Amino acid sequence: MDMESRSSDPLKSPVPTLMAVARMAGVSPITVSRVVRRPDIVSSATRLRVEDAIRKLGYVPNMVAGSLASARTKSVGVLVPTIANSIFADTVQGLSDVLEPLGFSVILAQSGYDDQREARTLAALLSRRPEAIIMIGAPVTAEGIEMLKRAGIPVVETWELPEAPVDAAVGFDxxxxxxxxxxxxxxxxxxxxxxxxxxxxxxxxxxxxxxxxxxxxxxxxxxxxxxxxxxxxxxxxxxxxxxxxxxxxxxxxxxxxxxxxxxxxxxxxxxxxxxxxxxxxxxxxxxxxxxxxxxxxxxxxxIDGAAIGRAAAELALDPAKPRRIDLGFELILRESG
Amino acid sequence: MDMESRSSDPLKSPVPTLMAVARMAGVSPITVSRVVRRPDIVSSATRLRVEDAIRKLGYVPNMVAGSLASARTKSVGVLVPTIANSIFADTVQGLSDVLEPLGFSVILAQSGYDDQREARTLAALLSRRPEAIIMIGAPVTAEGIEMLKRAGIPVVETWELPEAPVDAAVGFDxxxxxxxxxxxxxxxxxxxxxxxxxxxxxxxxxxxxxxxxxxxxxxxxxxxxxxxxxxxxxxxxxxxxxxxxxxxxxxxxxxxxxxxxxxxxxxxxxxxxxxxxxxxxxxxxxxxxxxxxxxxxxxxxxIDGAAIGRAAAELALDPAKPRRIDLGFELILRESG
DNA sequence: CCCGAAAATGGTAGCGCTATCATTTCCAGA
DNA sequence: TCTGGAAATGATAGCGCTACCATTTTCGGG
The missing domain is CATH 3.40.50.2300 (Response regulator)
Incomplete structure (x- = not known):
């Protein structure tokens, strides 16, 4: 499928930029940026004009550019052994529930219980400059640990409580x-x-x-x-x-x-x-x-997998929070023993 | 935790850039870029020197900058109603299995079976400029459909086969x-x-x-x-x-x-x-x-959820593939009826 | 009606990388 | 030894946005 054919405006199909919106609304680019990010500091007259242009053009901000300029990606890297395991799925759900309302995206990667793959995957995640990393378990390879330390971002290990986590841990013993x-x-x-x-x-x-x-x-x-x-x-x-x-x-x-x-x-x-x-x-x-x-x-x-996820998300976003949370577990006796 | 304290090199802690590597290896920045992306076109002597510098500095490429410059994010947006449902987890697993080896990251978002949230989430996904969108089900709101069309990227709807999908569909009837x-x-x-x-x-x-x-x-x-x-x-x-x-x-x-x-x-x-x-x-x-x-x-x-995921990933990456795949289903009779 | 501070808007300069051309180096063949 | 084309490397110019500071506008109080 080519880009032209699916655009609603066959004329100037290329995805509109903030600059295009600015021109249409007759303001400077920075004002458009402000309308998108901090509408409160823009006068309502201009804001309306800009919002109108945004709607007309179908402008969707380019967060890639925004992230580069601001050094904030509003994303969190999540590394799981596998998602096709309902128990981890609960944890991912839990952290996603905390992260998404705050405007953070989840970049999901799988290590498949494979050490080499974990290291590669971690590098791939880190190259997207997430603001934090949340993983099931602790990193296995020395390489991985080193990369995480160097990244200088919060790292939350979950589902276990290592003696010396890279940064933080949420889980149980x-x-x-x-x-x-x-x-x-x-x-x-x-x-x-x-x-x-x-x-x-x-x-x-x-x-x-x-x-x-x-x-x-x-x-x-x-x-x-x-x-x-x-x-x-x-x-x-x-x-x-x-x-x-x-x-x-x-x-x-x-x-x-x-x-x-x-x-x-x-x-x-x-x-x-x-x-x-x-x-x-x-x-x-x-x-x-x-x-x-x-x-x-x-x-x-x-084990409350969703709670682990939620707590992990909170530690990931706030380095001031305690770095080790033991959520415990409970032995539930039923008919099987 | 502050960035200084976790860096292995307390001196010039800031995350190294491609420029730093270039200086250390005594080459131009573009050469470093080539060593990372197309090692084959760099002479082995320089390549070794650059790789050495990369290792010494612990350089991790900044894909945010790379994406902006190249207009390729190597990412795919994935929208699911919820991941805490093993059946969708299988699909995510399947597509991730195809995507990751090709260097694509999965940006995962949940709509929670909520129409308004779906539209918001779609906008958030699109702002990261993924190269394709894969979703469980078809978009529900007109807004969402419009945004997807304008984005000009492959869109794969799964788990159903709408009459007129935005772009492509993989699933069953x-x-x-x-x-x-x-x-x-x-x-x-x-x-x-x-x-x-x-x-x-x-x-x-x-x-x-x-x-x-x-x-x-x-x-x-x-x-x-x-x-x-x-x-x-x-x-x-x-x-x-x-x-x-x-x-x-x-x-x-x-x-x-x-x-x-x-x-x-x-x-x-x-x-x-x-x-x-x-x-x-x-x-x-x-x-x-x-x-x-x-x-x-x-x-x-x-239903083979993982197969749906794999097929969706393939359609997402190759717009030349047929846009509609019926993977069918099978009635399996067991003791319950 | 003027002043000064707050509110609103804008100009400039990158963020860290890659596309797109040069330009330089290398080397086989004449 | 010279030539020409391939191989290797580099200079330049952005990608689309935001940080930072400067400038302009607004407006209440004297």
Missing amino acids: NHDAGVVVGRHFAKTGRRRLVFVGGDDRRATQRWHGFIEAARKAGLDEPRRVLIEWQSGAGAGAAVLASTPDADAVFAANDAYAIGLLSALRRANRLGPEPAAVPEVAVVGLGDLEMGRLFSPTVSTIR | NHDAGVVVGRHFAKTGRRRLVFVGGDDRRATQRWHGFIEAARKAGLDEPRRVLIEWQSGAGAGAAVLASTPDADAVFAANDAYAIGLLSALRRANRLGPEPAAVPEVAVVGLGDLEMGRLFSPTVSTIR
């Missing part, structure tokens, strides 16, 4: 979450503990907390089932295949927990009605709505 | 989906049909198709249960409360379908084992993984 679930299993008489999840740092922290609690309680050494795919069904099958004797499973997210419960049902290890004491206890993480709808209802470590 | 489900219910002997969903245009198209099929088959006039919240549980409760006598329900998405099945179970209308012929047939839309894990497994209109 993943290690603790593992401990809490481990203890809960011990207290309810479970002995053969299993952890299913990926091998990213957050999952690993949960795993460490989980073993720690199991050891302290004198249980069998917990086993870990590593999952590559993002599929709940896959996670369920993997656990049944590699640790069929497990009597308690901590799944790194609710999707895995549901996948496992579904596999257990298919293997006829669930009984027709949710048992008071299930043969295999399962606890997930995230508190997806699905978990409440499933039968048995899924016990979980509840 | 929502009306047809309704027809297919309606016919299926008729064929399997259902009579009291209900549709649960929102009142956005896509849902409404499905609804229209659904009634059409029901009328043709001579069934009772279908009823429509309108849902505001995005919650499956809410949808389930609403259907049970307002149309308790329904014997077949088409849910506008799988989350609603699962919410309804869960409510039916709680109301003891599901039986212990999935029945061969369920009392109430339920068909969802989207084919979430959860639907396959649930019991009963959820019948659904399968």
